[in-house]
Amino acid sequence: MSHPKNTQIEPLASAVATDVVKPSNFLRQIIESDLAHGSYASRKWGGSPGDAAHHAKGQPDPAKIRTRFPPEPNGYLHIGHAKSICLNFGLARDYGGVCHLRFDDTNPEKEDTEYVNSIIDSVKWLGFEWNGAPDAAPYQASDYFDFMYRAAEYLIEAGHAYVDEQTAEQMRVNRGDFGKPGINSPYRSRTPADNLARFRQMRDGLYEDGAMVLRAKIDMASPNINLRDPAIYRIRRATHHNTGDKWCIYPMYTYAHPIEDALEQITHSICTLEFEDQRPFYDWLMARLIEGGLLASPPPHQYEFARLNLTYVITSKRKLAQLVYDHKVSGWDDPRMPTIVGLRRRGYTPAALQMFAERIGVTKSDSWIDYSTLEGCLREDLELKAHRGMAVLNPVKLVMTNWDEVMGAGHLEPCSQPALPHAPHGASSGAAPEGTEPPPARQFTIGKEVWIDREDFEEVP
Incomplete structure (x- = not known):
């Protein structure tokens, strides 16, 4: 399994930047500790995503770390995604790594190429390159469907997965809750051979949507409900924007995401806090597939941070789509x-x-950021870039009746003001110091008639 378009991948940077000290956070501390201890120094990179055998043929990974930004192409990115983009690409840049852009396109009914193109454009506009090379093609989860199916068959054969024919309601009831353990499915004791035969029938389209699912066999009494035999494949007849009608079964996100990370040799898989409870399944799946020789070791590790909460702003993709x-x-x-x-x-x-x-930094605790912080960053950036102008929004004409006798009939007085008042020398009317560029200025004239704001002249103040 390979991506021939991206045969040579180089790190975004060769070392941590030394001229600018970045504010520390728990993610930077984790990465610095991993680099100091050589946690991922033994990794090899096959030149493109692939399984254990593919990477074993490669060279030592030139990227010190690998992060990823994995949006689902079911809408346009918002300010919260911008934070994640800057975080993942920024960490890769600062620590001599590579950040991957990957589309988590495992839900064909809600995804579209329009969203794919908009995401690519937004990441480029923010100033980032992905997958270690200019103009590299983004990765797609759907490109890994063949491996995901192969991994599912391995889990079945090893006794780690089974096909469950309960209804969705039966599975919900038998799953239990925080105070009550779950109940084993009546189909949980089937032999691996029986499960494999039914799973292949699912793949071949012999059952209706929702008739059965493939579940991981872990522990129905686990205190973490996410480990109570989670579903990893479901039947879904839907045309996929990338694979068309090749598949009528699709992997669940919680199953697909760890595999995608591992195939891409991601070291630090950074996501928001709602996925914290899913980390034990992430680690369980990595351990099982490494045991079977399907994935390379060491596996990626998931880390969670608090998502962005911005005052007066909706950051729900579903609600934005409704607008x-x-x-x-x-x-x-x-x-x-x-x-x-x-x-x-x-x-x-x-x-x-x-x-x-x-x-705004990166933390493990939820907090609200005032919108004025975002506006302040824009003002600070534009302060030395945006040339000033002037407009009178509510004008009233002012006629200077003695202009002609003082300045001369029809005279227009040339004037200038600094275009960037707070730039170096911008507030000074004198010449720029030798060896420096003169500050930009805006030129205009004043005559007998000018416009002033109506609030500046009121007969009754």
Whole structure:
């Protein structure tokens, strides 16, 4: 399994930047500790994603770490995604690593190439390259479907998975709750041969959608409900935007995501806190597939951080989509939308969003960030970039009646003001010091008639 378009991958940076000291956080501390102890120094890289045999033929990985940004292409990215992009790509840049852009396209009914293209454009606009090479093709989870199926068959043969024919309601009831252990499925004791035969029948389309699922066989009495035999494959007849109608069974996200990370040799899999309870299954699956020789060791490790909560801003992709589909806004790029394309159209810059992501930091606890912090980052970025102008929004004409006798009839007085008032020398009317560029200025004239704001002249103040 390989990606011939990306045969040579180089790290984004060769070493940690020494000229700029980055604010530390728990993720940086983890990465620095891993690098100091050589936790991933033994890894090999086969030149593209692949299984254990593929990477064993490769060279020592030139990337010191590998991170990833794995959006699902079911909508446009928003300000919360911008934080994740800057975090993952920034860590790879700062520690001599590579960040992968990967589409987690395991849910064919909600995904579309429109969203794929918009995500690619947004990441580029923010100033990042992915997969270790300029113009490299993004990775796609759907490219790994063959391996995921192969891994599922291995789990069945090893006695770690079984086909369950209970209804969704029966599985929900038998799963138990936080105070009551689950009940084993009546189909849990089937032989690996029987399970493998039924799973292949699922693949061949012999059953209706929802008739059965493939479940991992772990522990129905586990205090972590996510380990009570989670579903890893379901029947879903839907045309996929990448694989078409090749498959009528699709992997569940919690099964697919760890495998994607491992095939890409990700070292630090960084996600938001809602996936913390899924980490034990992530680790369980990695251990089983490494035991079977399907995946290379050491495996990736998942780390969680608090998602962005911004005052006065909706960061639910579902709710943002509802605003678009209900025509409450003009589109995903409406300047009122917190999407990256909306912020871009409103005038936000990539540097401002990167500064915002750096400034708010990374923590394990939920907190709210005031919207003024984002606005402050934009002001700070534009301070020395955006040339000043002037407009009178509520004008009233002012006529200077003695202009002609003092200045001469028809005279226009040339004037100038600094275009960047707070730039070096911008507030000074004198010449720039030798060897420096003169500050930019805006030129205009004043005559007998000028416009002033109506509030500046009121007969009754």
